[in-house]
Amino acid sequence: MSILTQVVLDGLWAGMLYGLIAAGLSLIWGVMDVLNFAHGEFLMVGMYVSFFTGFLFKIDPIISWIAAGAFLFILGVLTYKLVIARILGKAMAPLLATFGLSMIIKNVVLNRFTPNFRILEGTLLEGRSFMIADVIVPLPQFATALLSLVVLGALYLMLTRTRFGWAIQATALDKEAANLMGINTEQIYLLVFGIGGACVGIAGGLLPSYLATHPDVGTLFGLIAFMVVAMGGFGSIPGALIAAIMIGLVESLAGFYIGPVYKYIAVFGVYLIIILVRPKGLFGW
Amino acid sequence: MKGETILTVDDIHCGYDGVPVIHGLSLTVMEGEIVAMVGGNGAGKSTTMRTIAGLMHPTAGRITFKNDDITRIPAHRIVSMGLSYVPEARRLFSKLSVRQNLEMGAYTTRDRAEINARLDRVFDLFPILKDRANQIAETMSGGEQQMCAIARGLMSAPRLIMLDELSLGLQPSLVDKVLETVVEIRNSGVTVLLVEQLVQESLEIADRGYVIQTGAIVHAGSSSELLASPEVRKAYMGM
Ligand SMILES: Nc1ncnc2c1ncn2[C@@H]1O[C@H](COP(=O)(O)OP(=O)(O)OP(=O)(O)O)[C@@H](O)[C@H]1O
């Protein structure tokens, strides 16, 4: 019994992190119908920001996620301004352009920082854990999950409770009508891309407390984020969280009970089945 | 106040993707008036209003609002100058509540007390919206949605409001009620530019009217002149 609880909790921690990663992708999609193919690379850049602030300035990921979030906010804004804004609404162009961007980011990082795996040593939470009954809760994973949930909650409250959030929703629902209200929808798009970047940047900023940083680290996370967004229903933040936790649980359960090499077969299998049964996702319209 | 020109549209040309739709259209609206622009399907009424509102820009001509040239100003800035457009087909924010829709109407204002005062005013005009404040816009009836759209357009406290085909999809008794509200809005000090396919009904509440056909004004005059004109009667009222 306690083994099952252990495996479920491990999946839960991973799922909460996936939720934050996917939220950024989902928000951008929901507001401007753009699938940011470079999302996984954004996460990887966030990890590097956090790794180097830790490595060079001895600042722990528990703090430096703020820097990673800010950095990725700016990268998101720049991506919108320099790339997306020019081709928005032109069929597949934004997807194709961000595909190019993802390759550029990955190769620049590879070039500058080598393909080496970089591990941040001596972090504050390293190796620490606490017990709930006879279940071990590793602190790095737990703190990351908790912070992800807090950021996700803040994002959700911002979208549903503030006038700025309503303006984002209004822009997503009817851009022209939003314009007629005096909403500068161009600026909303810019900020949404920034906020989407910040979400995945924060997630990336937290990760070096237990995960090695390298140029390819974003690929799998990017795929998982796409899957979560498709499963949760494009544009739905609560849907993304629930789908993300499902993915985390399937990954953890399959990894333990079937075998580590099968866990992504199980994850993508569940994804495929859900999409076949509900093509618009669990909570899609 | 009545008598000063608030809006001048001077010989505008515009279209979609290079296809011209409006060919040299001019009109004026005086402060305190109700002006009706009438015409059949595809005449260019909505295109004219969209151009005035800044959603699109003319290829030639000039639009002046309260002495400011607004020809090239984007829509989101025109609202804060005091010109509000209630678009065709209502265009409410479907998944937001009535209250949130109204709040968005006052987006250009930060002052909470002012927003609340405006909410009180539109709730006076449309008491039903007060009861439905928390209802999601898309779940309301067509008539309720139209009231919400007008109320949202008023939340920016405009000097001039443009109303595009309010009667669309409403039963006749509701049309009369909505048109009565238009008179009330004018009486509260807001100038009204109205677009309608219901020629007779809208001219009856208007001071002046323009008849538009294939992108140009073909008749202009006081409402009584237009209502009496045999040509207009024959072409638009089936008489
Ligand atoms: N988005 C668009 N793209 C291309 N052409 C358009 C577009 N919108 C309108 N048109 C064309 O412009 C012309 C004028 O349309 P407009 O909507 O202004 O007419 P209207 O007088 O408002 O008609 P209605 O009474 O049916 O609303 C029509 O021929 C229409 O087909």
Ligand SMILES: [Mg+2]
């Ligand atoms: Mg029209």
